[in-house]
Amino acid sequence: MDRNEPLAAIKSRRDNALNALVSGVPYIRWLGIRFDRRGDELTAVLPFDQKLIGNPMLPAIHGGVTAAFLEVAAIVELTWTAIWEDMEQGRIAPDAAVPDSLPRLPKTIDFTVDYLRSGLPRDAYARAKVVRSGRRYASVQVEAWQDHRQKLFAQATGHFLMPQNG
Amino acid sequence: MTDPIPEEQTEQRQRIARQFIEVIPHARALGMSFGELSEQGAEIWLPWREDLVGDPRSGVIHGGVISALMDTCCGAAVMVHPTGARSTATIDLRIDYMRAATPGQTIRAKASCYHITRSVAFVRAVAMDDDDSRPVASATGAFTIER
Numbered sequence: 001m002d003r004n005e006p007l008a009a010i011k012s013r014r015d016n017a018l019n020a021l022v023s024g025v026p027y028i029r030w031l032g033i034r035f036d037r038r039g040d041e042l043t044a045v046l047p048f049d050q051k052l053i054g055n056p057m058l059p060a061i062h063g064g065v066t067a068a069f070l071e072v073a074a075i076v077e078l079t080w081t082a083i084w085e086d087m088e089q090g091r092i093a094p095d096a097a098v099p100d101s102l103p104r105l106p107k108t109i110d111f112t113v114d115y116l117r118s119g120l121p122r123d124a125y126a127r128a129k130v131v132r133s134g135r136r137y138a139s140v141q142v143e144a145w146q147d148h149r150q151k152l153f154a155q156a157t158g159h160f161l162m163p164q165n166g
Numbered sequence: 167m168t169d170p171i172p173e174e175q176t177e178q179r180q181r182i183a184r185q186f187i188e189v190i191p192h193a194r195a196l197g198m199s200f201g202e203l204s205e206q207g208a209e210i211w212l213p214w215r216e217d218l219v220g221d222p223r224s225g226v227i228h229g230g231v232i233s234a235l236m237d238t239c240c241g242a243a244v245m246v247h248p249t250g251a252r253s254t255a256t257i258d259l260r261i262d263y264m265r266a267a268t269p270g271q272t273i274r275a276k277a278s279c280y281h282i283t284r285s286v287a288f289v290r291a292v293a294m295d296d297d298d299s300r301p302v303a304s305a306t307g308a309f310t311i312e313r
Binding site for chain 2: 010024025026027029030049051052053054055056057060062063064065067068069071072099102105107108109110111112113114115119121155
């Protein structure tokens with residue numbers, strides 16, 4: 001670590017890498033998911049939109065949207081955690097404009113979602129935690145909330161196959 | 167007044183279920199179309215689309231899209247079941263991703279209730295692309311039954 005590295009350089013390195021992970025995926029853009037970053041901590045944000053509705057009577061967010069949002073949060077967190085050290089050391093510099101620079105993504109093996117309360121027609125947030133990441137397999141937990149951080153509306157656990165050879 | 171005969175009840179239930187599903191904004195936004203909806207279960211198709219891709223290197227559709235398809239299909243199976251739910255919501259859903267769906271091909275999901283109680287439906291689903299012999303994903307879930 002270089003204690004005297006300019007702050008702007010650190011921020012742009014991390015923001016560029018995160019942007020490369022997220023903006024290159026058409027489906028993440030289609031759902032409208034973005035990521036807030038505080039140091040290495042990521043929060044996935046899903047701004048509400050009419051097309052996310054599953055039950056127009058209530059109304060409530062579609063269960064499939066909730067599952068997809070949590071899976072996106074898990075995959076981005078897992079990839080972010082996996083590239084962090086190489087990115088900080090300058091060994092890789094993912095760039096959205098250079099497809100070959102993008103890290104390979106883990107593959108979902110299975111994903112289980114608990115629906116704790118119905119998703120309200122407003123913004124949703126999610127944070128994922130890599131519980132265990134080995135050379136081949138990883139286990140990730142995700143929590144999602146809306147108005148209250150302590151009142152989760154969904155949580156999930158997933159297992160992933162890590163990309164081989166970078 | 168006499169009770170409607172069972173056949174009419176079945177038709178009415180299937181019509182209500184179809185209406186319930188066809189007005190789901192997210193299902194429409196994803197481009198789902200609805201196949202068979204009967205007491206045996208539900209079938210839904212989802213054509214491949216560039217903006218649903220999860221891995222730009224391969225063009226494979228995102229797992230989240232499969233989740234949305236499975237969830238909708240399982241919910242539809244609950245709605246058409248003879249138990250006659252007025253509405254339903256997902257309690258939990260597990261998806262196993264067996265292989266990547268082939269880019270460009272329509273994904274077909276089929277779901278059925280394998281057990282049902284007064285308040286809970288246990289549902290299974292499978293998703294296929296053009297290769298019928300190898301499923302893309304399978305799902306199991308528990309759904310509420312609103313009466």
